[in-house]
Amino acid sequence: MKFPILLPNIFNYPFTYESDIKLKIGDFVEVPFGKSKIIGVVWDNFEKNSNKSFKIRKIIRKLEIPNLKKKTLEFLNWFSEYNLVPKGMALKLVLLSGKAIEKLDKKFDPELNNKNKKFFFELTNEQKKTLNEINISNQKFNVHVLQGTTGSGKTIVYFEALKKILEKGFQGLIMLPEIGLTNQFEKKFIEFFNFKPAIWHSGITKKNKEIIWSGIINNEIDVVIGARSSLFLPFKNLGLIVVDEEHDQSYKQDEGIIYNARDMAISRASFENIPVNLITAVPSLETYENIKKKKYSISKLTQRYKNASLPNYEIINLNNIKLDNQSWISSEIIKKVNCHLEKKDQVLFFLNRRGFSPNVLCKKCFNSFSCPNCSINLVYHKKKKNLLCHYCGFKSSLERNCTKDGVCNFIFSGPGVERISEEVKKNFPSKKIEIFSSDTMNKKSSKDKLEKIINNEIQILVGTQLISKGFHFPNLNCIVVVDIDLSSQGHDLRSAEKNLQLYHQLSGRAGRTGQSSTVYFQTYNYNTKMISDITDKNPEIFLDKEIEIRKKNSLPPFQRFISLILTGENEIKLEKEAIKFKLFIQNKIYGKVLGPVSAPIFRLKRKYRVRLLIRGSKTLKLQNSLALIISRYKFSSGIKLSVDVDPISFN
Secondary structure (H helix, E strand, O other), X not given: OEEEEEOOOOOOOOEEEEOOOOOOOOOEEEEEEOOEEEEEEXXXXXXXXXXXXXXXXXXXXXXXXXXXXXXXXXXXXXXXHHHXXXXXXXXXXXXXXXXXXXXXXXXXXXXXXXXXXXXXXXXXXXHHHHHHHHHHHOXXXXXXXXXXXXXXXXXXXXXXXXXXXXXXXXXXXXXOOOHHHHHHHXXXXXXXXXXXXXXXOOOOXXXXXXXXXXXXXXXXXXXXXXXXXXXXXXXXXXXXXXXOOOOOHHHEEOOOOOEEHHHXXXXXXXXXXXXXXXXXXXXXXXXXXXXXXXXXXXEEEOOOHHHOOOOEEEEEEHHHOOOOOOOOOOHHHHHHHHHHHXXXXXXXXXXXXXXXXXXEEEOOOOOXXXXXXXXXXXXXXXXXXXXEXXXXXXXXOOOOEOOOOOEOOXXXXXXXXXXXXXHHHHHOOOOOEEEEOHHHHOOOOHHHHHHHHHOOOOOEEEXXXXXXXXXXXXXXXXXXXXXXXXXXXXXXXXXXXXXXXXXXXXXXXXXXXXXXOEEEEEEOOOOOHHHHXXXXXXXXXXXXXXXXXXXXXXXXOOOEEEEEEEEEOOHHHHHHHHHHHHHHHOOOOOOEEEEEEEEEEEEEOOEEEEEEEEEEOOOHHHHHHHHHHHHOOOOOOOOEEEEEEOOOOOO
């Protein structure tokens, strides 16, 4: 008997194999492929319109594990079509390095030592009302948004909703935007549910991933807390997907197989006919528009827990204050921070720049240091004693021979969090100070560091945007935004939206236990619209205005964008190819082709980059027509195409 077998590779169609084994759709099988053996899945249809003549090879064996559900296959087919990804690569997301895990001696154990510990949390009337609304909507597929002021207890509410789903015998998936959130979130989960969830992200060991993958497909694991990739685990009985911080840009996978995990979570829930809950303080513009159109239902939490007030805002006009040379913290801020420290308040200095300095210059030869692989500056990391590219990972020593005389004499232009940390230490020498960024918080020591922060053993934090994402620090009552003017730089169509979400989330870290708190903004642009937008306690005023601007200019979410990036080592050859490719596809697809232009980062990882942008209606006609025409085009050697549907970043 013949069977269509999809392989986890760049193929958009299954291969035909034969077998005497009784097989059904979704079964995992081992098959010969070339000179090797590979794991594939019995797919739902054969390759269409194939005129190829080939020898049909035999399936080696069927793997002794449950099959992939038909609904999962349907989702993967749709995922492939929507994101313009080969079906085989969509399947690869489900497997572990191209493998499926059979019987294991060790199983995932959710049990705890303190089994009898009882968690008690009295819901407020507002939380009870919200929970009831969520439970009503969580009967079948429905997108329900839980929008709540930071510190309003959103997590506890959706934990209660998840508990109801688990009591019915279903599995649950909670998605988080950052790995760094996992430790604190897991602790909160265990306190509430009194059992351990499975944790899934890139930092989990291969062995533990095998145990979790096997536990999921065998329906032995109840809850997974995971990053983007957790969405593709082979759940057998999934009952609810929760996307926490749904607005977060980190849900966009922008390398390899490109997709938006939030949007794909909604799609998977649709195929599974299960509810999906989106959690946020300030919804993304796409989500907000769907709420307005009543495609998504919504519940709101307007009161902080125990009626804690939102922080006050104070703007420090740097035009009226003379900063010392190579200083970024005003004397006024130092006075105010000292007042907070006297009250035992924890303090955060916020600057969304990693490292010590983003620009390094020799004051004798005037040479600056850029990445040899990318068209961006190298960032100096003082603690690591090297220059680092944040895009390709290139590292270089700071020591340089000067073209004028001897060795270079460096000037560091602009601050990063390491530099601000040094200045903070000079001004507050008796205080314990820690940097809170992706460079410091994804390490093994981060769990201990978080405990010290919570216990107020660390009095001052210097952090990047990572600190704004869902952490709870009970003593944090003072936030200093070192340079808010940096946020207004750039030409990203989403920059205003991103800033609103970032600073609302950041402000929400302060005053969570009811104490008076203040957020201070240092700026040279005292009357900027951005500051007034982010300090407005009703973000919907901004969102309504932004919706009108996007609608007027036919921008997302009212039209679909598809970004096509061509890369190659020869700049002139690439530019010619881009023009040729545009002429080939335009007038043959359901959309308008803009460009080609050099990408803002026009060289990345030693490859030049040229961008085409396609604008069209929000139907699959655009993707289908584009997929068909791309398949007919033969790119010159050395030139590759990357497709990004619904791009977020335009770098």
